[in-house]
Amino acid sequence: MPDPVKESTILHVDMDAFFASVEQRDHPQWKGLPVVVGSPPDKRGVVSAASYEARKFGIHSAMPSREAGKRCPHAIFTPPNIGRYAEVSAQIFAIFERYTPEIEGLSLDEAFLDVTKSLGLFGTGLSIAEAIRAAIHGELGLTASVGIASNKFLAKIASDMNKPDGVTLVPREPRAIKAFLAPLPIGRLWGVGKVTEAMLRKAGLHTIGAVQEATDAQLLALVTKAQAQHFRRLCAGEDDRRVEPHVEAKGISREQTFGEDVSDPRVIRETLLFLIEDVGRQLREAGKYARVVGIKVRWQGFETITRRLTLTPAACDNFTLRRSALALLDKVAFEKPVRLVGFGVYELADSAGEQMNLLDATGKGPEKHERLSRTLDEIGKRFGRASRRRAP
Numbered sequence: 001m002p003d004p005v006k007e008s009t010i011l012h013v014d015m016d017a018f019f020a021s022v023e024q025r026d027h028p029q030w031k032g033l034p035v036v037v038g039s040p041p042d043k044r045g046v047v048s049a050a051s052y053e054a055r056k057f058g059i060h061s062a063m064p065s066r067e068a069g070k071r072c073p074h075a076i077f078t079p080p081n082i083g084r085y086a087e088v089s090a091q092i093f094a095i096f097e098r099y100t101p102e103i104e105g106l107s108l109d110e111a112f113l114d115v116t117k118s119l120g121l122f123g124t125g126l127s128i129a130e131a132i133r134a135a136i137h138g139e140l141g142l143t144a145s146v147g148i149a150s151n152k153f154l155a156k157i158a159s160d161m162n163k164p165d166g167v168t169l170v171p172r173e174p175r176a177i178k179a180f181l182a183p184l185p186i187g188r189l190w191g192v193g194k195v196t197e198a199m200l201r202k203a204g205l206h207t208i209g210a211v212q213e214a215t216d217a218q219l220l221a222l223v224t225k226a227q228a229q230h231f232r233r234l235c236a237g238e239d240d241r242r243v244e245p246h247v248e249a250k251g252i253s254r255e256q257t258f259g260e261d262v263s264d265p266r267v268i269r270e271t272l273l274f275l276i277e278d279v280g281r282q283l284r285e286a287g288k289y290a291r292v293v294g295i296k297v298r299w300q301g302f303e304t305i306t307r308r309l310t311l312t313p314a315a316c317d318n319f320t321l322r323r324s325a326l327a328l329l330d331k332v333a334f335e336k337p338v339r340l341v342g343f344g345v346y347e348l349a350d351s352a353g354e355q356m357n358l359l360d361a362t363g364k365g366p367e368k369h370e371r372l373s374r375t376l377d378e379i380g381k382r383f384g385r386a387s388r389r390r391a392p
């Protein structure tokens with residue numbers, strides 16, 4: 001019987017320098033110039049995205065804007081317009097939907113598509129990838145890079161290999177897959193954080209090929225048995241995660257991987273609060289209300305849980321998002337160190353829906369919380385705090 005995962009055809013579509021490319025498209029006079037989306041260089045704050053021309057000066061997302069200004073004083077700085085990017089994102093996802101309903105959005109500009117069942121109608125993974133790229137370019141004036149493979153891990157690695165405006169097809173034969181992965185740095189392995197990477201490098205394991213060649217004894221001297229098994233499978237290009245449609249699609253989420261696994265519940269809570277604030281602001285900027293909120297916790301050893309809660313009415317204010325997420329967090333038993341936490345809002349609606357006039361335990365109505373959150377967004381923007389965000 002054929003292994004269903006091996007027979008799958010998965011695309012990972014990733015827009016090229018998405019925020020910056022939308023700005024360049026919307027401002028044709030910026031084409032070919034270094035464009036930095038983020039805080040201005042004289043304010044505190046960071047770069048959200050940089051055009052390829054700006055990247056040539058060593059500017060990248062999450063870099064302080066001040067540093068970016070030093071590296072390229074003539075760069076064009078423009079504040080992020082998340083509402084605009086969300087609009088374009090919806091157009092991109094509508095193009096995906098012509099080819100498959102099985103779409104798992106990872107962020108505004110990135111998604112996995114399982115096109116296995118579309119092959120009969122549209123040909124090969126490659127022909128679907130090219131059709132999607134042509135539609136994005138022809139209809140939206142933007143470029144995307146696509147990786148095509150038998151699973152998510154390989155497809156995601158591949159989309160990055162011929163960026164920008166490129167397609168990469170990963171071979172299917174196990175030995176060819178190993179050869180494809182061998183030259184890549186070990187940082188490309190899914191789930192390898194900075195600490196683990198440094199440790200593997202210290203042991204002389206710089207490439208995926210080196211881990212492929214390493215003996216069990218060598219690996220077990222460095223990492224736990226579960227991690228070693230995880231590495232072995234990934235280094236062989238094996239990954240059986242499914243494309244999960246509608247799980248994160250059309251939602252906004254953000255996660256934080258800790259440099260070192262965390263056991264202190266206060267750190268986990270603080271990090272979650274930071275993520276909630278960031279996601280909440282993006283939600284309000286997009287003019288949406290969340291019907292569902294969710295948290296994600298990944299333990300040391302890669303086991304991951306998600307917890308979700310439906311909001312009635314839908315909401316976009318930080319108070320409601322915080323209260324819901326912390327209620328979910330309270331129900332999680334923390335018995336192991338935590339590697340990653342995430343927060344997301346899903347099933348986004350254009351309005352809160354009914355029951356807008358109910359008061360909550362604080363005696364405030366939802367509109368009051370919403371107004372307060374929006375006021376704080378404005379204040380944050382004025383003082384440059386709103387842009388202190390990593391790019392998606």
Ligand SMILES: [Mg+2]
Nearest residue numbers: 014015016109
């Ligand atoms: Mg991208």
